[in-house]
Amino acid sequence: MPLWKPDPTFYASPRDAVSAPPEKLAYVAAFDPTSQGPDAVLVLDADPDSAAYGTVVGRTDLPHTGDELHHMGWNACSSALCPYAPHPHVERRYLVVPGLRSSRMYFVDVKKNPTAPEIAKILEPDELAKRAGYSRPHTVHCGPEGLYVASLGGANGPGGRSGSVGRVGDDGPGGIALLDHDSFDVLGRWEVDRGPQHLAYDAWWHIAHDVLVTSEWGTPSMIEDGVVGELLLGRKYGHALHFWDMRKRRHVQRVDLGDQHQMALELRPAHDPTKQYGFVNTVVSVEDLSSSIWVWHRENGSKDGPWTATKVITIPAEPASADALPPVIQPFGAVPPLVTDIDLSVDDRWLYVSCWGTGELKRYDVSDPFHPVEAGSVRIGGIVNRTPHPAAPDVPLSGGPQMVEVSRDGRRVYVTNSLYRSWDDQFYPDGVGAWMAKLDSSDAGFGFDPRFFPNGDDFGGLRVHQTRLQGGDASSDSYCYP
Amino acid sequence: MTDGSLAALVVLGAFHGLNPAMGWLFAVARGLQERSRTRVLEALPAIAAGHAASVGAVALLVTLTRSVVAAQAVALVGGVALVGFGLWRLLSRRHFRWVGMRLSLRQLVGWSFLMSSAHGAGLMLLPVITASGSGGGGLTGAHAHGMGHAAGSAVSAAVFVTGVHTLAMFVTAGIIALLVYDVLGLTVLRRAWLDLDRVWAVALVGAGAFALATA
Numbered sequence: 001m002p003l004w005k006p007d008p009t010f011y012a013s014p015r016d017a018v019s020a021p022p023e024k025l026a027y028v029a030a031f032d033p034t035s036q037g038p039d040a041v042l043v044l045d046a047d048p049d050s051a052a053y054g055t056v057v058g059r060t061d062l063p064h065t066g067d068e069l070h071h072m073g074w075n076a077c078s079s080a081l082c083p084y085a086p087h088p089h090v091e092r093r094y095l096v097v098p099g100l101r102s103s104r105m106y107f108v109d110v111k112k113n114p115t116a117p118e119i120a121k122i123l124e125p126d127e128l129a130k131r132a133g134y135s136r137p138h139t140v141h142c143g144p145e146g147l148y149v150a151s152l153g154g155a156n157g158p159g160g161r162s163g164s165v166g167r168v169g170d171d172g173p174g175g176i177a178l179l180d181h182d183s184f185d186v187l188g189r190w191e192v193d194r195g196p197q198h199l200a201y202d203a204w205w206h207i208a209h210d211v212l213v214t215s216e217w218g219t220p221s222m223i224e225d226g227v228v229g230e231l232l233l234g235r236k237y238g239h240a241l242h243f244w245d246m247r248k249r250r251h252v253q254r255v256d257l258g259d260q261h262q263m264a265l266e267l268r269p270a271h272d273p274t275k276q277y278g279f280v281n282t283v284v285s286v287e288d289l290s291s292s293i294w295v296w297h298r299e300n301g302s303k304d305g306p307w308t309a310t311k312v313i314t315i316p317a318e319p320a321s322a323d324a325l326p327p328v329i330q331p332f333g334a335v336p337p338l339v340t341d342i343d344l345s346v347d348d349r350w351l352y353v354s355c356w357g358t359g360e361l362k363r364y365d366v367s368d369p370f371h372p373v374e375a376g377s378v379r380i381g382g383i384v385n386r387t388p389h390p391a392a393p394d395v396p397l398s399g400g401p402q403m404v405e406v407s408r409d410g411r412r413v414y415v416t417n418s419l420y421r422s423w424d425d426q427f428y429p430d431g432v433g434a435w436m437a438k439l440d441s442s443d444a445g446f447g448f449d450p451r452f453f454p455n456g457d458d459f460g461g462l463r464v465h466q467t468r469l470q471g472g473d474a475s476s477d478s479y480c481y482p
Numbered sequence: 483m484t485d486g487s488l489a490a491l492v493v494l495g496a497f498h499g500l501n502p503a504m505g506w507l508f509a510v511a512r513g514l515q516e517r518s519r520t521r522v523l524e525a526l527p528a529i530a531a532g533h534a535a536s537v538g539a540v541a542l543l544v545t546l547t548r549s550v551v552a553a554q555a556v557a558l559v560g561g562v563a564l565v566g567f568g569l570w571r572l573l574s575r576r577h578f579r580w581v582g583m584r585l586s587l588r589q590l591v592g593w594s595f596l597m598s599s600a601h602g603a604g605l606m607l608l609p610v611i612t613a614s615g616s617g618g619g620g621l622t623g624a625h626a627h628g629m630g631h632a633a634g635s636a637v638s639a640a641v642f643v644t645g646v647h648t649l650a651m652f653v654t655a656g657i658i659a660l661l662v663y664d665v666l667g668l669t670v671l672r673r674a675w676l677d678l679d680r681v682w683a684v685a686l687v688g689a690g691a692f693a694l695a696t697a
Contacts, residue, residue: 004676005675006675012669083583084508084580087577087679143581182576208584210581482515
């Protein structure tokens with residue numbers, strides 16, 4: 001039902017969004033690592049005044065198995081206020097939940113009963129393949145005129161084509177499928193001209209500049225059975241950013257970060273629509289196992305000159321004895337930080353960096369994006385350290401900080417510990433476990449909330465990946481007004 | 483043109499100007515993006531021009547048709563079309579979908595033309611155009627003799643209707659744009675942006691019903 005006034009969770013500007021009320025619930029994508037039982041959307045109580053604070057208060061099982069839930073997005077968000085196609089009287093009501101392995105997408109109603117979400121629609125994989133030519137839907141963003149679903153694979157991947165698999169990576173290209181945000185039908189392939197782009201991962205935009213950015217991981221055959229050493233050492237994973245004309249849907253420029261920097265993943269553009277910069281992480285350097293964070297920007301700070309990227313943070317590997325390391329990295333004698341997610345606060349001030357390998361969550365002050373200043377760090381989990389959570393100081397933890405989400409007011413940071421099923425099993429072969437933590441963040445400091453630590457059996461045997469906060473969060477909304 | 487018709491034209495112009503979707507919001511956004519009131523002001527005439535083109539096309543079509551077809555037939559057909567379009571707007575969840583913030587002023591004229599046309603802005607004026615002629619002597623008060631003369635007065639009638647309507651739209655949109663840009667700020671959207679598209683759809687149905695009733 002349309003609303004008479006704009007949905008109260010829509011904000012015209014990031015300045016307004018910062019004053020949004022604290023979330024009371026958090027939605028977490030969770031999957032069954034055995035693929036025997038269903039994956040689920042979990043609901044966590046995030047209201048500190050509630051008796052159930054920090055516990056799972058709802059769980060919606062999906063009707064299929066083996067979906068491997070991963071990321072989620074909203075059917076509508078603040079971009080509905082954008083002036084060129086305004087429609088702010090729709091509701092932020094449905095979580096769009098892709099199965100990364102099955103390519104099936106679920107549309108989950110969280111408004112009718114917020115703690116017991118209901119599946120409103122299921123989009124089968126062949127719809128996505130037939131209409132858009134894609135598979136392995138990953139990132140979902142709500143644009144003013146439809147849903148953008150960045151997908152890793154083409155329609156004819158190894159899973160879809162009978163017979164032998166050809167050259168590695170030829171089960172692409174991955175790209176963006178455009179979905180109708182009312183009917184949730186697949187409208188088609190977004191790209192009119194993809195230029196040299198073949199690998200895909202994340203997508204986001206500078207909405208007020210008509211610029212879309214995409215990043216690169218690998219095609220399904222390159223990732224689904226775990227990281228492939230030969231491909232990694234052969235520098236075959238993605239290492240470039242792609243810039244697109246959002247109006248014409250055409251590829252404009254490829255910016256290569258250097259092929260030693262393997263896997264360019266999460267895109268976090270500045271929320272301020274007058275700005276044209278953003279952050280991206282690369283997971284591992286094949287030269288020294290470091291991870292790095294880059295800022296993309298216009299050359300010489302011009303308004304519409306060519307794009308470029310500058311490395312602003314390097315996080316080194318930490319020496320470790322070989323017997324503490326899983327086989328996949330044993331030869332290197334060091335544990336790589338494996339920065340696999342980053343998140344930028346809505347005020348564009350704090351950048352949170354997940355080091356999934358070393359088990360560290362870092363906070364940087366990026367007020368000056370070209371000169372980040374480290375301003376806090378916590379340790380938890382890690383391949384070698386196994387640092388416990390303060391709430392259970394005797395329990396060593398597997399996995400590390402992975403998906404990180406920041407509340408709109410920037411005061412609360414949520415983090416979960418699973419990366420991707422087959423990769424979890426490679427880097428944490430004795431079990432990655434399942435845990436979620438919350439941190440409080442302010443000028444005064446950055447540290448764990450001892451009251452918020454659901455873990456292990458609390459998740460009913462599922463692993464936990466992305467968190468979406470009720471009403472929106474730092475990586476869900478984009479704004480057309482400064 | 484009666485006083486009532488003139489007032490209706492002005493009121494509808496103000497109503498169209500009031501709707502954020504018709505362009506004042508876009509003007510404000512352009513200004514905010516570059517922190518420049520000039521950007522707001524230069525966008526408004528472009529938006530009004532696009533609106534005028536959309537409304538003018540409908541006005542011209544109706545007045546020209548009226549110069550050769552019985553007024554009653556025009557009102558009946560137009561009224562039915564209007565009620566149908568209004569109901570569709572009311573029931574459909576489809577909205578205008580355009581991608582792009584960084585438009586040249588010329589593109590902004592095009593955007594406004596399409597936005598106004600998709601909303602049926604010109605159609606809403608139909609009863610004013612058809613009703614005003616039924617009294618005496620047509621819109622301009624001229625007694626038409628012969629086809630050429632009739633067409634000529636039809637054109638001038640369309641221009642008059644479009645001009646009055648667009649002026650009211652332009653003034654309203656301009657006042658609101660500057661008020662929001664300089665005084666109120668965009669937080670007002672959260673409180674005050676009623677779903678005018680639904681009011682709009684009801685207005686379309688009402689206009690169609692009026693055209694039918696007075697035909």
